[in-house]
Amino acid sequence: MKSSIQRVKAIVFDTFGTVVDWRGSIIRDLSAWGECEGVKADWAALADKWRGRYEPEKDRVRTGEIAWTNLDELHAHALDQVLAELDLEALSVDHRRHINRVWHRLEGWPDAVEGLTRIKRRYVIGPLSNGNVALLVNMAKHAGLPWDNVFSCELFRHYKPHPETYLGVCRLMYLDPAEVMMCAAHNGDLAAARAAGLKTAFIPRPTEHGPGQKTDLEPTQDWDVVANDVIELAERVGA
Amino acid sequence: MKSSIQRVKAIVFDTFGTVVDWRGSIIRDLSAWGECEGVKADWAALADKWRGRYEPEKDRVRTGEIAWTNLDELHAHALDQVLAELDLEALSVDHRRHINRVWHRLEGWPDAVEGLTRIKRRYVIGPLSNGNVALLVNMAKHAGLPWDNVFSCELFRHYKPHPETYLGVCRLMYLDPAEVMMCAAHNGDLAAARAAGLKTAFIPRPTEHGPGQKTDLEPTQDWDVVANDVIELAERVGA
Known part of the structure; x- marks a missing residue:
């Protein structure tokens, strides 16, 4: 595991596109x-x-x-x-x-449930999503996503990429920003998380928008972790 | 299953005393x-x-x-x-x-994990506890409590038995009060939940306060469900 992420205790996930299709x-x-x-x-x-x-x-x-x-x-x-x-x-x-x-x-990508289940053994996991609480809780039941807690932007009354969303998770969990990692298929989300002090993990989802997708095919910064899917992320974070 | 609770979709639990010892x-x-x-x-x-x-x-x-x-x-x-x-x-x-x-x-009572795991198959489950988010998330990791979501009073900035705590769950989940059931080992908590329109389930925990406990040994109202522990509650709610 890279030394830059050794302090990480919680990993939060963008949901639409990153975890679910x-x-x-x-x-x-x-x-x-x-x-x-x-x-x-x-x-x-x-x-x-x-x-x-x-x-x-x-x-x-x-x-x-x-x-x-x-x-x-x-x-x-x-x-x-x-x-x-x-x-x-x-x-x-x-x-x-x-x-x-x-x-x-919504349904998870094929790797989502297995990868999250592994990561959950070692880290606190939750969505950090623009979806509201009911949406995210019902989605988790439907798709079998094993979140520890739902960190909905509804709790912070700001949509991403407002810093209060990333920092809101840190405050609720009594964690330093460097103890929280944001995972997303969207470079913009990660840029905002990094600006707030969080660690970052990029997973490309090249068919999120269907055939012919042109955005977010590659990482645009040196994110702390880049993995092909959530299962590979589990390996990279030692879970 | 009693007809009065057939509309219930989510069951929220008092935590200190009811779920954990x-x-x-x-x-x-x-x-x-x-x-x-x-x-x-x-x-x-x-x-x-x-x-x-x-x-x-x-x-x-x-x-x-x-x-x-x-x-x-x-x-x-x-x-x-x-x-x-x-x-x-x-x-x-x-x-x-x-x-x-x-x-x-904190650790769950011996029946907690098995009972909650069963109830979770059919209902959305979470704590509705005066504990803050970090406390409840960390406790769930430690004790293996399989919550769908943590409904902490910290989200509502009121402690139970303020009605905004019970109604806050309903609002976040887009559920009518009659679609939410509060489970507690404390009659006072249930009285407040009932006053807010929620359904109620009582589980006695006669040793919560140690030997010689004198409070909450019996239900003091005709709560919708009375069960000896969380496993029996699962049976009563058809889970």
Whole structure:
């Protein structure tokens, strides 16, 4: 194990993209549901358009345009717009609610559960995710993610990459920033974690956004650990 | 399963006394440590005196005498006074810190891990405890408690039995109060949970306070479930 990470006691994970395959899960879940309910749609287009509104929605909170609003609510707001674009305005409130809850039903990447289970033996593990508490707890139940605790940005009322999210974990756990490692498939998330003093681990997820992904294919800084997946991360951190 | 609890989706647990044997754990942990470190003390007296200051310490927060202060800090404040009473003022800062952290190293009652593991298959489970996040996460690692999430009163900045603690869980989880059940060995905790609309489960722990305990030996209301331990609770809730 590298000496720079020997003080690490807790490892927190970006969730959407890093631990769970949001795009594949949404397409599979809603395709099956649409089949049963007789709802026809281009579910891949819905997933992509919906995620396209992810940063703009959080920016409404970050800029102060709206008061703190959790991700379930931002998702619901964005979904209404996406459904309108896809000529699906006729969907009922119950159907919209079911679709919005698909983020609670995401599946882990194939290596996630095994890797996390190993890492948990030696470290405190949790998501540090923009997802709200209910979303992350329900997702963990659904996908079998063995978190010790859910560190949702909802607890800190700031979205990543605000420093209060990374430092919030440290404060709640009585750990120095150098005792906490952030793992993400996104260089920007890690840059903010490093700026706050945390250790960093990069895992590429080159198909997070589907075929033709152009972002985050490679580490852009010398992160403390670079691993191909969560199982390899477990090896690198001695778990 | 009783019809009154059929809507329950999450079960939250009082921790000190209900899930973990704080008194026995403190005595065992500090006796062994004192032996190694050459610190002689009446550890049972320390445990009892320390716990005797538990309500008065929280009352300082409840009454507004001091701003929100988490339990690790209240414990440290009380410990200094208890050590003075026991003629142990000479203990170093490091020793005091180690003793204060004994609350992070408590052990479950013999039925706790098996019972919780069963209940977790069907319900979201977590502590709803006055303990702070670090304390509860570290305790869960130490005792093997398989929580889905730690619902610490630290998140709500109120100590039980303030209604915001029980309702805080419901809000974070998007559940109605009737979809959440509070399990405790303390009738007062359950009375407050019921007043907030939650379902209730009582488990007696007649030796929580050692031999000669006089409180909470019996249920004082018709709680939704009464069980002898967490394993029996699992049976009563169909898990």
